[in-house]
Amino acid sequence: MRPRRSAPAAAGALLATLLALTSCGGPAEREAGDRRAGCIRDFSPDQDYFPVKSKVTHATNFTLRYEKSYQVLTVRQPYPKAAPESYVLVRCGAPKPRLTGELAKAQQITVPVRSLYSASTTQLPLLTETGAAGVLTGVADGAYVVSPDIRRRIDAGRVGQYARGGGIATEKVIGARPDVLVSAGYDDPQYPKLRRAGIPVVSDAEWLESTPLGRAEWIKAMAALTGSERRANQVFDGVVTGYTRAARAAAGYGAPVKVLSGSMYEGTWFMAAGGSYVGRLIRDAGGTYPWAGRTGTGSLQLSFETVYAKGGDARIWLTDQTWRTTADAKAAHSGFGRLAAVTDGEVWTNTKALGPGGGNDFYQRGVLHPDLVLADLTAILHPDRSPGQHRFTFYRKVSRG
DSSP, X not given: OOOOOOHHHHHHHHHHHHXXXXXXXXXXXXXXXXXXXXXXXXXXXXXXXXXXXXXXXXXXXXXXXXXXXXXXXEESOSSTTOOOEEEEEEETTSOOOOOOGGGTTSEEEEESOSOEEESOGGGHHHHHTTTOGGGEEEESOGGGOOOHHHHHHHXXXXXXXXXXXSSOOHHHHHHHOOSEEEEOSSOOTXXXXXXXXXXXXXXXXXXXXXXXXXXXXXXXHHHHHHTOXXXXXXXXXXXXXXXXXXXXXXXXXXXXXXXXXXXXXXXXXXXXXXXXXXXXXXXXXXXXXXTTTOOOSSEEEEOHHHHHXXXXXXXXXXXXXXXXXXXXXXXXXXXXXXXXXXXXSEXXXXXXXXXXXXXXXXXXXXXXXXXXXXXXXXXXXXXXXXXXXXXXXXXXXXXXX
């Protein structure tokens, strides 16, 4: 057992820690380098270099464990059916830890990172809302980015594009040498090559979470890379508060409202299972649909006639199409004109906030802010509770025509 430090020694150690955590790097570092404000000057193995920590409370697909000079980020399922992966995030200025067992071969990444390549637009709000957008130096394809700030950085050449059209330009990534590439929760045959070249690849598999708050909490995983834990905790706490408030209000609005959900693609209706992210949002907004009892977390593939037989009488349809009028819906499929929501009900689409390239903020900022999504849905399902007062963020009503 180590002896306790005297009060003066402890105070001196605390001062040294605070000084170490307020400086790092030199003027030669790239623009994003000033994010590395947590670098250690005089390393001490007894100091805790993570004064602000994140506690994972809703997400189930990742964990964070803190040691004195490094964190262990573990993604339980980096992509469907994959084995868990752990990443050792070492505070800059600290020596790399010598680890054994399962962590012996884990990727070690110096944090806060100075440059980050992002594979998914869902990750961008995690950076912009924590003040860490400066570390972003690459996106897969900038066409679908909605954030005006990120688009300006792309246009100015400060953020590159490394997978336009889908395929990773591997040599381009290796030449740029980002500190980390954050994947979109899918495997890619180019990732092993990047790792062999010294480019760490970290999986962001938030889409495998089944709850809205679980997906939003991945802001803490991103914050572990960027050193923005304090702000991430504040943002997520606000999301939880807003979401909980809206769900509690909807629970007191009486019997659930029957809705129709999903859309048809190439002759198949994709319907969210009841245990999915979308299913949970509908339930928490005070809605229900015939497949709400299906416990799966993915989408069900159904025929139009099956959907019509069980859900065709629903007077509210929640979809993701860009229709402006119900005439557009009727033109898209001959059967849509038979749906009650189209004939004399309401059709709502989550395409209110589209970027100039067609990207949908519902799938970007909406992932981080299910509180705002839930507020929209609650106003749609229960319009009498706050008539004319709600300002929609992601949903808009399709006009009759």
